[in-house]
Amino acid sequence: MSTRLPPLNALRAFEASARHLSFTRAAEELFVTQAAISHQIKSLEEHLSIKLFMRKNRSLLLTEEGQSYFLDIKDIFNALHEATDKLLARGAKGAITVSLQPSFAIQWLVPRLNAFNILHPDIDVRIKAVDQPDNSLTEDVDVAIYYGRGRWSNVHAEKLHTEYLIPVCSPLLLSGKKPLFSLNDLTQHTLLHDTSRRDWKRWFKEVGVKGINVNHGPIFSHSSMVLQAAIHGQGVALAHSVLAKPDITSGRLVCPFNEVLVSKNAYYIVCREQQSDLGKIAAFRDWVMDTVENEQEEISDGQLK
16 A cells, blocks of 8 residues: 655755754745744644654754755755756757737847857747737747836736937038037927837926927837838938947947936846746846846936947
8 A cells, every 4th residue: 555645845844944953944935934844844744644854952863764865855856957957958949929019029139149159059949029918928939038017917027227308410411501419309300109209298398398399200119110211211210229339339329418318117038937047038038137237238327328
């Protein structure tokens, strides 16, 4: 007749407590309360009808039976950890599908993707450029780049960086018939709008400039389109700093003014909670985070540096 195995949670509590010889440290490791650990140990002792711990001079000690049991199950837990590591290592290979807005794909990810391919030649990245969905990740997507305030349910979201909105234009506008010398010169130029006119309204309010009508100029549905319009000298855009950076670096765009606006939104890298540590997903997420951190412009005191 087979013996019923103790509950796994009780065994985890015992293994951690025996390893640390402390209910408190075991509770910290397992992210539970000390009372919960004590309850699990008591439940395990009742299940086995054996005393596993004893207290002596305010110290927690294993009984002889507890010591023998710990040595046996310690190897089992180590084997479980090794099996999990091997599984995650296998998960570091294969294909990964990344969903993101077309503008972020075109302006940021695609130009840098070769660097990831060199680091991880066993992972094939599939790009799915779509408008951001309102619900959670679809079944065919492993990782996504969302733009917003990080308030999405049932996903693991990490903020890439603080997002800034910066005025940009073609360098030709600086020395044209109507050069941009001051903020008031914007009255003589077309304002280019990304999705809506709200950002320009906020920007003028922040810099304290009045009397400029923002209710004119074309509105583009994607950030890459408004950047292209600015590159071709069609007006002045209020652009996302991370998306405009390549064109500023190349000289296709310039910042006519130093005043910037901290966006209420930001870009986040998103995946499912239960898959955040999966090898290939963790590899891509870490690469994106490291790349953004290394490239992030330091913007302070209203200066783009």
